[in-house]
Amino acid sequence: MTTYELDNERIFRGDLLLVNASHPLRAACDRDLRPAFPRWPKMLLRRPAALAVRQTLERIGAGDLIVPVSAYRAPSEQKSLYAAALRKHGEDYTRKYVALPGCSEHESGLAVDLALNVKRIDPICPGFPYDGICGEFRTEAVKNGLIERYPEGKEGVTGIAHEPWHFRYVGWPHAGFITENGLAFEDYIGLLQSDTEPGKPLVTKDRKSGIVNEVFHVPADGGKVTRLTLPDNAVYQFSGDNDEGFIVTLWRREA
Numbered sequence: 001m002t003t004y005e006l007d008n009e010r011i012f013r014g015d016l017l018l019v020n021a022s023h024p025l026r027a028a029c030d031r032d033l034r035p036a037f038p039r040w041p042k043m044l045l046r047r048p049a050a051l052a053v054r055q056t057l058e059r060i061g062a063g064d065l066i067v068p069v070s071a072y073r074a075p076s077e078q079k080s081l082y083a084a085a086l087r088k089h090g091e092d093y094t095r096k097y098v099a100l101p102g103c104s105e106h107e108s109g110l111a112v113d114l115a116l117n118v119k120r121i122d123p124i125c126p127g128f129p130y131d132g133i134c135g136e137f138r139t140e141a142v143k144n145g146l147i148e149r150y151p152e153g154k155e156g157v158t159g160i161a162h163e164p165w166h167f168r169y170v171g172w173p174h175a176g177f178i179t180e181n182g183l184a185f186e187d188y189i190g191l192l193q194s195d196t197e198p199g200k201p202l203v204t205k206d207r208k209s210g211i212v213n214e215v216f217h218v219p220a221d222g223g224k225v226t227r228l229t230l231p232d233n234a235v236y237q238f239s240g241d242n243d244e245g246f247i248v249t250l251w252r253r254e255a
């Protein structure tokens, strides 16, 4: 067994941060940003998200058929984007499609808006259909840890309108579980918080590889650190939930 000490400041950092109107970003996310698209050097994402997007596009041979519309936004950019949308489109439209400053996944460096490359691309609501090359992107994206973050029918949960173009990196196995079960990311984090704990994980198995994933939530201790003692037979990854604690993901071989 090994005891891990997680700094409670890390609740606000990681790949599984829940970011929405009631969960603003609390830590700066401008570290570890890199270009996600060879031809658009200014479109930056955090490393795992950049790799996932790049790998997905390469696997499906997207070429120039899919283009980025928006990736990482500095907090000041989100502010001016929100203000500009308000001026141009009014409050109803802006609240539906543009996240409040401080509450946008684009400020986390884990989200990207993509468009089918057509002559006129709408900068707020780009076209990204469910068929053709964009459909292929969706299928491959999940395997690389990306989810469609604002699905149809989940507007009441996410607080954002259906956005077929907005993808969020959450990693594996989370993307697979969320997509297969038709969840919003809010549903998933809520499920982990209420139904899992150390010793009572959400378990998924990959039959092909024999890899077992376990995912569970750990509420943060009151002090500066949260201590967690875990068996040595697995690989662990920790992420804050941007709410009340940590999500532990482990990989092990089926016994």
Ligand SMILES: [Zn+2]
Binding pocket: 070, 106, 111, 112, 113, 165, 166, 167
């Ligand atoms: Zn977006």
